Amino acid sequence: MDRVLGILKPAVLATQSLVLRVTRGVTFGVRGLVCDGERVLLVRHSYVPGWYLPGGAVEPGETALVSLGRELDEEAAVAIDGEARLHGLFFNERMARRDHVAVYHVPSWRALRPFVPNREIREARVFPVDALPADSTDATRRRVAELVAGAPISPLW
Structure with missing residues (x-):
């Protein structure tokens, strides 16, 4: 299945960008x-x-932090426990050439309920920062390295 998704990924991203x-x-x-x-x-x-x-x-009508809370609940069944701090604002030229992503560091969180896979999210898991899955995205790896290893923060997604 991942092989098929890998083949389809460019078409999915192009379609999403156009929309x-x-x-x-x-x-x-x-x-x-x-x-x-x-x-x-x-x-x-x-x-x-x-x-x-x-x-x-x-x-529309949401602040970035309200959106973050909603997305964490929807995608991983977790809530921010304490303060979320802006890590950076990144330009994602691959998406729509005018797409920006705000990344917030959430150092403390709590489970709201057991995660249940759904049509959008198949898994939500916690990994050691020094043992990310081999197929973690480059942007994911960069953000973790910026936070944990003190790598320079790039303006690009």
Whole structure:
């Protein structure tokens, strides 16, 4: 299945980019770097291969933090426990050439309920920061390295 998703990924991203350009203009997303320094929460989608930081689109009328809370609940059944801090704002030129992603560091979180796979998210798991899954996305690896290893923060997704 992951092989098929890998083959389809460019078409899915191109279609998603086209839809966003036509329907939204500038797009703004949010991701949670849910990480206590030793462990990080990642999700695996049903429609693209790999492991990602949880998150999604900031909907009209939402603040970025409200969106982050909603996305963490929807995608991983977790809630922010304490303060989320802005890690960085990143330009995602691959998505729509006008897409930006705000990444918040969430050092403390709590489970709201057991995670149940759904049509969008197949898995939500916590991994050691030094043992990310081999198919973690490059952007996921960069954000973890920036936070945990002190790598320079890039402006690009």
